[in-house]
Amino acid sequence: MARAVPGFTFLFFGVLGLIFFPAEAAIKNYHFDIQVKNVSRLCHAKPIVTVNGRFPGPTIYVREGDRVLINVTNHAQYNMSIHWHGLKQYRNGWADGPAYITQCPIQTGNSYTYDFNVTGQRGTLWWHAHILWLRATVHGAFVIMPKPGTPFPFPQPHQEFELLFGEWWHADVEDVVKQGTNMGLPPNMSDAHTINGKPGPLFPCSEKHTFAIEVESGKTYLLRIINAALNDELFFAIAGHNMTVVEVDAVYTKPFSTQAILIAPGQTTNVLVQANQVPGRYFMAARPYMDAPLSIDNKTAAGILQYKGIPNTFLPTLPQLPAPNDTEFALSYNKKLRSLNTPRYPAKVPLKVDRNLFYTVGFGKNSCPTCLNGTKLLASLNNISFVMPQVALLQAHHFNIKGVYRVDFPDRPPTPFNYTGAPLTANLGTATGTRIGKIAFNSTVELVLQDTNLLTVESHPFHLHGYNFFVVGTGIGNFDPAKDPAKYNLVDPVERNTVGVPTGGWTAIRFRADNPGVWFLHCHLELHTGWGLKTAFVVEDGPGADQSVLPPPKDLPPC
Incomplete structure (x- = not known):
């Protein structure tokens, strides 16, 4: 590591x-x-x-x-x-x-x-x-x-460490999921969070399961941080040490110093840490962020940053993490993330938009006679809960196999409403289908993802396969197409592949559709993906010889 x-x-x-x-x-x-x-x-x-x-x-x-x-x-x-x-x-x-x-x-x-x-x-x-x-x-x-x-476009580190955040269930994860699915309810939450597979000493019976890194006074270290948790956005901090954010999702950022970071499932963050404190042992800690009225596994995973020569008997100190529902920190932190935007690493933000998309993110309930309450929970984009096909979409597209999917995913929701008003708990039936959108090659796309209060508001980290995108705007409440675009950052917005849609708010992203194929778009909370919070884009081939999908490999798994 x-x-x-x-x-x-x-x-x-x-x-x-x-x-x-x-x-x-x-x-x-x-x-x-x-x-x-x-x-x-x-x-x-x-x-x-x-x-x-x-x-x-x-x-x-x-x-x-x-x-x-x-x-x-x-x-x-x-x-x-x-x-x-x-x-x-x-x-x-x-x-x-x-x-x-x-x-x-x-x-x-x-x-x-x-x-x-x-x-x-x-x-x-x-x-x-x-x-x-x-x-x-x-x-x-x-x-x-x-x-x-x-x-690197930042000070050369003395050493690097990878930190992967995860979740641990005492029971078999697939059994836990099946039990929830059969009841039509969320499965049991995880029993612990982990750093590099280890929960740390804040849990009972943690034995040797604590990840530690050793540092030397006066030296600078690069931490490559990955949130591999299934369902939790996480705060992370190191006791007594500030971190300098220099990269997210493999894109360099304008450096800024922070006491804590926020990282959603699917995201990565690189930070520099200077070993400039009194030599000792300091806890590194990760704990969930949740600002919606939902129960989560709120336990803290911990590792140890230890100065060379300090004995293990020396008691570590705990960092100050933001409160679990600290929306203000989350919004402020994400606002600080900006592309480096230098001649070597420019931010090529699309200024003209060919295709405007507006997708609502919501929950629903459909009939399920065998489920606990006679209904099952679903999640949807534009009131469509995605149904997984039995033949891979890219194969169906490439070989022109009919009947696998429809390219009629709507560009906007069927019925506009007050998306983030009072919770809506009636008429929660959701359409289902394998429906995806078609995008012309090399066209520029703006996608606004709007959270809704169907059952409840919640933050959703969305991941687009095959592309990076620019996060040009975000806000709380309903997106206003007449006023909000004027506030967009089109100069140095952060570029990434996974973005959080804030609880009860919206996020606008832009990208150029220059990668032909079929590309998945989904919430990176595994629970919501399983409920259907996903779709895909078919990006058409371009006119050039090097602008079409490559032939499939000979060992591609059969369906």
Whole structure:
């Protein structure tokens, strides 16, 4: 999880042992064995699905410009697919990974090689299972170093550490989900949060399960932070130490100092930390943010930042985390995130919009005679709860297979209403279907995501596959198309792949649809995705020879 960084020569330990990066672009080969392993946390042992027997899984280390081949062999009892979260996969949706969107899953006993190029990206991303709730244990970091000779646009760190935040259930996660689904209700919440798979000493029976990093006084460290939790946005802070945010979602930002960060599921954040305090042991802590009237697992995961030479008997101090419902901190923190926007790293914000989309985010209830209350909870965009197909959408699109999906997803909700007014608890029936939107190649798109008070307001982190986008505006209440666009930041808005729609508010994003294929758009809270809070875009091929979807690989898993 840690690496020394002397000058600009980087040596890493990956799953294949010692890897040296030559000056030119290279081919990086990794092998992922999906296997079940018995793991114990907090005095509860259970079999979990892992990659190479590790939890979290191995870190992928590459350089910008590399070609990556990752062979995945499935030895588990579940079907499997892996998503390389934030990798743009230009023309190559076959390597994107979401089950039944760009590929059918890898069945037990079978293999598939994800083959893709890392082009025009550098920074911290991650990978995770993209089927069922298996990403609870099947996930890891994906670190892209800059091209040789290209320095970071911030002070060179002495050493780097990856921190992956997760959740732990004492029971089998898939059993927990099935139980909730059968009742038509949310499944039981997790029993602990974790840092690099370890809950930390604030939990009873934590034994040796605490992640620690050792630092030396006067040196600067880079933390690559990933929220791999299934359902919780998290605050994170280090006792006594400020952090300087320098990157989110593998895009450099204007640096700013903060006592705490907010990170939603699916997001990554790079921070610099200076070891400039009195030598000692300091807790690093992560705890959920929830400003809606909903129950969550509010337990705090903790790791330790320890100065060299300090004995383990020295008691650590706890950081000041924002209150769990501190909306003001959340909005203020996100407002500070801005693209670096330099000549080398420009913010190419679309100024003219070809297609305006307005999607409402809401909950609903449909009839379910076998469920506990005779109804089941659903989630929807524009009152449509997405139904997963049995044939992957990209295959249906590429091979022109009829009857798999419809391209009639509405650009705006069927019936406008006071989206964030009093809670609406009646007439919550929701349409269902495999309906997606079609977008012309190279057109510019503005999408406004509007939270609603159907049952309850709530924050939703939305992830768009195949693209980064610019977060040009956000606000609380109902989006006003006459007034709010005038307040947009079109100069240096933050660029990312996953964005939080604030509780009872809206977020506007812009992107250029220059990557042909079928690309998933979904809430990154696993609970809501399972309830249907998702859709996809079919981006048409362009006129050029290099502007169409590549042919599928020969080992693409069959449906």
